[in-house]
Amino acid sequence: MMLLIPCPWCGPRDEAEFHYGGQAHVAYPENPAALSDEEWARYLFFRDNPKGAFAERWSHSAGCRRWFNALRDTATNEIHAVYRVGEPRPVTS
Amino acid sequence: MRRESGGRVDRSRTLRFRFDGQDYTGHPGDTLASALLAGGVRQVATSVKLGRPRGIFSAGSEEPNAVVQIEEPFPEPMLPATTVELYDGLVASSLPGQGRLATGPDPARYDAVHAHCDVLVVGAGPAGLAAARAAASTGARVILADEQPEPGGGLLGAWPADVVEGLLGAEWATATAAHLKALPEVRVLARTTVFGYYDDNYLVAVERRTNHLGAAAPAHVARERIWRIRARHVVLATGTHERPIAFAGNDLPGVMLAGSARTYLNRYGVLPGRRAVVFTADDSAYAAAFDLADAGVRVAAILDVRPSPGEALAREVAKRGIVLLAGHVVTAAQGDGQVASVQAGRHRPEADPAVAEHAFDADLLLVSGGWNPVVHLFSQSGGRLRFDETLGTLVPGDSRQAVEVAGAARGVDTLSGCLADGAAAGERALGGQAAAAAPPPVDVPTAGGQAFWLVPASDYAAHFVDMQRDVTVADLHRATGAGLRSVEHIKRYTTAGTAHDQGKTSGLLTTAAVAHALGERMGELGITTFRAPYLPVSFAALAGRDRGPLHDPVRVTALHDWHVANGALFENVGHWKRPWYYQRVLADGRLEDMETAVLRECRAAREGVAMMDASTLGKIDVIGPDAGEFLDRLYTNLMSSLAVGSIRYGVMCRPDGMVFDDGTVIRLAEDHFLLTTTTGNAAAVLDWMEEWLQTEWPSLRVYCTSVTEQWATVALVGPRSREVLAGLAPGLAVSTADFPFMTWREAEVAGIPARVCRISFSGELAFEINVTSWEVSRLWTAIMDSGMVTPYGTETMHVLRAEKGYPIVGQDTDGTVTPQDLGMSWVVSKKKADFIGKRSFSRADTVRAGRKQLVGLLPEDPDFLLPEGTQLVSTDVPATVGTVRGGAPPRTVPTLGHVTSSYRSAALGRTFALALVSGGQSRLGERLYAPVGDALVPVTVTSHVLYDPEGTRRDG
């Protein structure tokens, strides 16, 4: 561990400056009231847990306080890409 | 014994030390091990399980045997004598396997430092020095770390007579290190062991800075320093460890790695014995034999397991009159407490093992099974290891990190080869090339070694593999006999490799013995995982300066010094120190106890006027045209309808509907709000707001800014608070009509610009006065000067709010509690289409009957204080009136809930508690039981609002 995480704004910083935010691209539902209990529970409680590339959210909490997304390999900890909120998930080989 | 000359010790100075009660001397440049050998000490430890005598086996950090206890100047358990630099006044003793921790506190300083470099070179042997010099020649930032006190690595022991660039090896090393040190961007760290290699080229090292000074170490200098190094590129020039061979009696004192004996001679000027036998599978031991013979050691024989060492070596052997027995092995080392004789015989297969055909008197048995590259750090980096059949050992493969291995650590075994390989690695490091691009070793290994690990025998009970753990080949056979195949399992079954040398000499030997037993190839079995730390590191070094008051930050308010000076005891809330209660000195000189102090403070707040430092509340400035909309989405209740000038209490939930935080919202202007959060959650709430703004609702035009410490807050509480405020703020209309509950006013209080809020967390008439934290001392003093006001702390605050049934997030809630569970359905808007948590309030789980709900509890004994956390059980349990001694209910009784808050109330004249109880709001009036110790304490469930439920007191 002790990753060097490249904040899209501040550049590489020690992981201790960051706050982990779980899986990326899990949007707050447009209209929660329209969802069944099961659909709502899926939003609340279900997340992917892949071995390999994982798009996840990080916040540079001890720095610029920006949230961003990272593509991290959960097996090797390599961060293949970081991208700002709103940007599409980059395609990696 | 010490020679008259030779080696790198300074014979002009004598160091005195004591070992096992005997006085000895040594010289600067010695290790404890070299000085003990010079003093003729053979046994320096006793093995942990079998109590066998153990001597000095190596000359470095791979030492498995010579583990000693340092007694003075400061007790340290279990240090290899080979790594302890000698100093004057050292007192050490031999260890029966385990050491003793110091009983007193360690007076030394320890610290840590971060460092960054373009190239980190680990190891200052020929390859490392060449790598560092090449990298530094371009002006790059280079760190060169080496665990020895002086640079040179193998040049100090193995290659003392070799000439490099016109200088003797050790002189070249000294000169090169000096050249490097003089460069502004190069840092040369001696006595520094890199012990951990983590992601993104983050390496951690320990520098032993004053250990070698003994009692003379200056107190202000950190004894050990942890270096946290972030390197663009790493060159590992970590050298090799010589391999032992397992044979009967291979743990006797006097059995020593051949290269280490050579180091004792060449580096320390010490002869580790008088009469030696050499047992080898490798050419390098011949060099050791020749050096020792030339220095006067009688080398009785060289036993080479190979059929022939080659003509050149044979000639050198003959020249010295040494007996050479090729194709021979040691069948046993024998002696009482140390090697006295060596039995040898022709090397034969296991089915028909060698028998003793020769016996040699010897006090020294030098062993070399070849050399293992030190690949520990490389493996920790995530690098793959490859088993090289020729070398019979693991060599570095590729790594995903920017690292490469140079010199002997990747199998190069000549000095010129190491120098060239190091220089090339240093140059490549700057080019940023990946390790995979490194060319193959300059020199193909020429030692002609034969992988040879253990002497076949019919009985393996004295073939030691891990000498620190007393693990023999026979033990490994028991493991494989039990069906174990994985070296990881065998390690745990036998404890081989788990001692504090972490198997540096025993790891591959274990694999070899297991492979031998199973008839498998070593490369298939592999080796147990290399983990940090490479060497044991003291907890003191790892803790560094994070001890005592610096262990964890303490946050204080601007009034902290006043609180300290006025008898406050403090409660930790997050990192904050908050006054818990103020302890008065009683008339008789005794100090008030907590119960008395809190009852006094509570009475003042309910009957007179009291004040509290509420500055730790989180404060967030929220501004923007969409601020109202944003707060509507965050809070369960409606905030956009709040009038400018007014204040509203609000609750925030997580999307799962569970209470996250609560506080007040002040509307400063149409587009401008100020929120307060709970003390512990200030940062979390701001992060929460930013998370939603940035990731979900970027179109909302809102900015949030923390002002927690910009503003200090004084809560002025009690029926007479209005009177005190009026006196200090003559310009402020304070009547209920002019200044209603849940509104705020700008005013000067005690001449200080202030925002005064009519908020109450006690049910009493109360004002919260906010001024800048620079000015709050003046405000506080001015209020105290009124002579009417009693300061109170968090305990009183808790009692007052609990009497009113106000929950504390994190005390009365635990992440499974909805606002409805707290009896606060009124704070959950029915009008808003959505807010965070709303959808969850209709989930099956949140609407089910039997959820735990906040209630009040009155113990039937009004003096009995329920411990917080006490579980509650129902009336189903048969119980007599009062306390049931020894009547703990049967195990099947369901727990209905637990006590979350419990206090003595001055206002109620009794004890009371808050609790989360299953279906609690339908149990009002019911009697429950609280098991406390052996007793079942009867309690009555009541409303959670116990004091002034009509709210008659808030306007004074």
Add this chain to the structure above:
Amino acid sequence: MAECRSPAAAFADRFDAASKGGALRLAELPFLTQVDIRVDPASPAAKDIGAALGMPLPVAPGTTVISGDVTVAWLGPDEWLVIGPEGYRFDLLRKALGERHGSVVDVSAQRTTLLVAGPRARDLLAHGCALDLHPTVFGLGRCAQTMLARAQVVLLPRQDGLLVLVRSSFAAYLAEWLLDAATEYLAPRL
């Protein structure tokens, strides 16, 4: 501000004592005006605020713009910290923003400013700061929000050292930490 008390006021004497050896200069620079600005950097409002400041809001991450005794430090893509002398008229910045969307908040008392200067200043900070503080990497014109020991800080390089802006409640902790870290630099070298 004579009647005000700064967060590290109690450390003045110890800072002075630690500054005598020549290796370090430690001091609190109390009561500086600090203003947190939030605004879209591409907006006319940002431009007007820049005009009121007399310098543009820096848009490159981790940079500062300095004019006279006023420093504007980048804190985020839409956030800046203005540091000016005591009494600096930040109301002019609020006026420059006007009714437009943005935020100008007085945070002068939110953090205090510690000066860590002298030849060993960067060595001292390296004991608790994981950033590369080498002058070629983190020199004048840079700024960073990061951790120093266990406190969040804003670091602003100065000619012979750095300004360390720390939350007021952490100031005493950080002052103790700095003084303790300085132990080795205050006595004769080993």
